[in-house]
């Protein structure tokens with residue numbers, strides 16, 4: 001995909017690692033393909049059944065790292081269950097693996113690549129999951145394969161937590177988990193980053209969250225069967241950005 005419709009980062013970074021708003025004068029917008037003058041600056045993801053499956057409430061006991069051997073995983077499932085621990089996956093007590101949807105990995109790797117190239121885009125979480133501690137455990141270990149450091153061809157594994165910014169886990173303002181209506185999550189994301197709602201995109205498998213957050217002016221994309229590549233492409237197209 002072309003990165004030509006993104007703005008180069010002119011933002012500063014707070015102590016928590018969150019990029020804060022920069023003025024339009026600080027940015028160079030190139031090739032405003034959709035004519036709106038906007039690009040995706042914050043991509044926000046629901047967790048349960050958007051980033052991963054099964055949902056945390058469906059787990060039998062807390063998630064734990066276990067040896068992958070002994071689990072009959074297809075080639076696709078091996079990718080979806082990848083963690084940063086070699087030959088280990090996360091399962092619940094009954095042995096059900098936690099799997100990251102391939103489209104979620106695709107989108108997060110694309111965002112990582114754009115950031116490495118200097119473009120101003122961040123990924124964040126808006127979740128109402130019943131088990132935030134379990135969700136943090138999964139984010140600390142489940143991995144996404146990304147391009148290595150600028151100039152290198154090697155790929156590396158980073159955790160989902162790495163994808164959602166640095167900073168200490170529960171103080172990271174880019175990870176909003178609470179049982180409120182998701183408009184509250186977005187208000188906090190907006191306050192923390194200064195990013196206008198119109199520069200955000202949101203992915204969720206629950207239509208009522210989509211309807212609620214849409215009212216803020218956030219571009220919302222319904223992912224009823226989990227995050228797929230087509231959803232990330234749809235988001236980019238909505239902002240006039242070319243897709244791979």
Ligand SMILES: [Mg+2]
Nearest residue numbers: 046048049205
């Ligand atoms: Mg969900």
